[in-house]
Amino acid sequence: MSNYNFFCPTRVLFGQGSLNEFHKQPMPGKKALLVISNGQSTIKNGSLERVKKELAAANCEYVLFNEVAANPLKSTVEKGAQVARQENCDFVVALGGGSVMDAAKVMAMFIPQPSDDLWDYAGGKTGKLKPLDKEPLPWIAITTSAGTGSEVDTAGVITNPDTNEKIGVGGPDSLFAKFAIVDPELMKTVPPKFTAYQGFDALFHSLEGYISCVHNPMSDLVQRTAIENIGKYLPRAVKDGNDMEAREAVAFANTLSGYSMITSACTSEHSMEHAMSAYHPELPHGAGLIMIAKEYFTFWINKHLCDDRFIDMARFLGKQEANDPMDFIDALVKLEEDCGVSDLKMSDYGIKEDECMTMAVNARETMGGLFMADPAKTTHEEIAEIYRRAYK
Template sequence: MTKDFRWFDPTELVFGPGKLNTLHTLEMPGKKALLVISDGKSARANGSLARTEEQLRMAGVEVVLFDRVGPNPEKPVVEAGARLARAQGCDMVVALGGGSVMDAAKVMAAFAVMPGDDLWDYAPGATGRRKPLDIPSLPTIMITTSAGTGSEVDSWGVITNPKTREKVGIGRVRHMFPVYAIVDPELMVTVPPKFTAYQGFDALFHNMEGYISNAANFMGDMIQESAIEKIGAYLERAVKDGSDLEARANVAYANTMGGYSMIITGTTSEHGMEHAMSAYHTALPHGAGLIMISLEYFRYFIQKHVCDERFVRMARALGRRDAEKPEELLDALADLQRACGVDDLKMSDYGITPEELPKFVQNAKTVMAPQFTKDRYPMTDEDCEEIYRRSFR
């Protein structure tokens, strides 16, 4: 573990049940907001859209609605949102939704002020042109309705280019941090059980990957250990009873800590490997893809004995209080997946075939190369493909 770390997160976090109702009391960073939601029905059906619009109006903010963001936000949609913000003269962006909505909104806010009409001018990856996002972004407010990505407190967004099959993080610049993050567990009670599980495991893996990365540090350990314990204790309850507000609040906390974990240590190659899967199969929920490869992924590093004591501590945090061997982390993880009803997920159910696995390897190691540098043991192409193959069903 390195003792050195850098920490910067200027986002004001407003956490707790009912906190959406306080939005109008905050000092608004603009007067006209692009309000970004998903292309589904939930925000309208559960009333959160109407409530947010009313809160913004009470704060004196005019609203322009953009409702086209899908589960894996795509380049053309983000570009369309940025064009709408420009055309309507929006001076701020508000996201109401899960990680995809928040990621899309942050990138829309950054791209809206930049010259040109091609987002990939500012993207990394194999085909991105990597121009700097050197004009301050429109200020943003994130209102998260799910507990998975931690996107409400970080400074980038993961966007998919459907033409090039690249799923990359765009941003990581200071002016893309949200002004406010509203984390209200009451907004999460209507999330269906399977998506509660997918999102909860995404939050778990943000923290687990940071904990075993080669950037692990004092502050990261504090954040990650706390979050892993919360997921181990409360995710099953949140899945089985969405109205359990105590469970929702604890999982929401772990989710936000996962956002902080990504800032201070980052994620490892597990996330890069999943991004390749859902870049080619966009109907695959990110959390589901992570679950599919997780056991074989962590088994690989356990067998390399890169940090045995950390795997033991994670097993204890997930409920195996007497764990003494790193392999017990796999047992604890499998138990939690069974308890949450996600132990039988299959790649083949989303159209993935064994023949595709080699191209996933090349995509992951090219597009998401920085995440592989966080691994404590260098993963070869053959190792990466073997993890996919062992995980395939």
């Protein structure tokens, strides 16, 4: 495929110290809903205080909302929207990792709508997928981790525990952030384990996109650069969080992997992990992806549908002598080992082997769109078998 449709109007301020440029940007409103996680990281590392000062310097008020969990819930988005409506906020600022940006983005979409039920505007198995009644509020992304690329796309992954759905909500062009700040200095305090999980999440966006049936010259360009940077620099960032060259390279790869989702698409691996953490919300998204990656990509290698692309990806990850698709698996496993995440187990998060078919069905029913980007069609049985082979 050579055709592509690329549109990403978000201005990205990238690099060390770029948070200092926040107040110099045109503000899209006068009063922000400032969204952070329910943890302490932005308080302890000082980034929250810095953003408050930047908002003050930009002559903007704010209301703090600090209830976003690692896998943001439908009810949390609805509560944040209610706060914004009551406080007459006219834009949203996200300060945090992918979960915070996803939640804030969907809040920005939901705040102006007349409904109190987010699932009126969601898809999946049970959402009504109604058209938006009003345009979303503008929002600003300040990312403190390198994992999702959510600062440059238009959907947020939200969990509805009542229906065991973890799905992307949003999508209109009006949900692109007005501007995004990607400052690697804000990522220095991310613990090694989560640096690895987040980095692999970004990696899989690009690996999946590179073998997808919707790949194209533009996506190839983005994905190759992202894969190369993560392969070279993620182990260094995991080993030493203060290695700013490594932090910057991984942050760059993360934003590129956001562009990967705009220029092509993730494949069913992401649907499969969303099913895992829909039933087990304590499972970090990146960790779940790592757990199934080896067997997932081996499944496609055995189909021999894109052998050359797997050889490409092995070389992108540093295995320059690669000449066999399975060399990619060797390179991927080595990267996992170098980052200390090669021994993750589903069972450690309460996942049972007899859930494999349940998760396979859930993955397709709730995020079936990503299966359409796969190199070929699959069955429930094939997806369940990938889970079984990955299980430990």
